[in-house]
Amino acid sequence: MTTSDVAGTVASPLTSCPRSRVQRAVKRASYDRETAYRLIDRLKTAHVGFVEDGEPRIIPITAWRVGDDLYVHTLNGGRLSRRLESGALLCISFAVTNEWVMTKSAFNHSANYESLVLYGHAVPVTDHAAFDAAFRAIINQIEPGRWEQVRVPNDKERKATALFRVPIEEGAFKSRTGGPNDDPEDMALPVWHGTLPARG
Secondary structure (H helix, E strand, O other): OOHHHHOOOOOOOOEOOOOOOOOOOHHHEEOOHHHHHHHHHHHOEEEEEEEEOOEEEEEEEEEEEEOOEEEEEEEOOOHHHHHHHOOOOEEEEEEEEEEEEEOOOOOOOEEEEEEEEEEEOOEEOOOHHHHHHHHHHHHHHHOOOOOOOOOOOOHHHHHHEEEEEEEOOEEEEEEOOOOOOOOHHHOOOOOOOEEEEOOO
């Protein structure tokens, strides 16, 4: 991943309002853009939520960042493409569990995690240069220099692909780190407590 592919002007925190402000365990919350951007850049997998025909929908999707914008792509003319083109409000989430927190009581077990919830509206990217620049970014973020080695999209592939930009403006990051929080009366129990890696 190259700095130029992902760097933006990080000047202000994420904005928040009642729908996006963390209400519980507020000490774990952050509205710092750099913190949010690190999670986006690390995961590149999001869940996009919206309402369609009065019912909730959520779709997992590859999402990547260029500067202060999030990019997603889908089949041109498909259901998700039509929903994004409509300008409807989207709720986009990223989350990863890093460790399981094992305690001496069943109730106090927890997880060390990082999560980000964003709200915004999608803007179609129709300019060929902007289209190529966005895909150059994601390909080179995964493997630096790869875009310069592969064939660029042709007209048929561009027409089949709907690319959208979502300005990163409103949202909140939340995380937990650290060890177990056991109740004092449980400390004498002959049970191991600590943290376990959540992956491999």
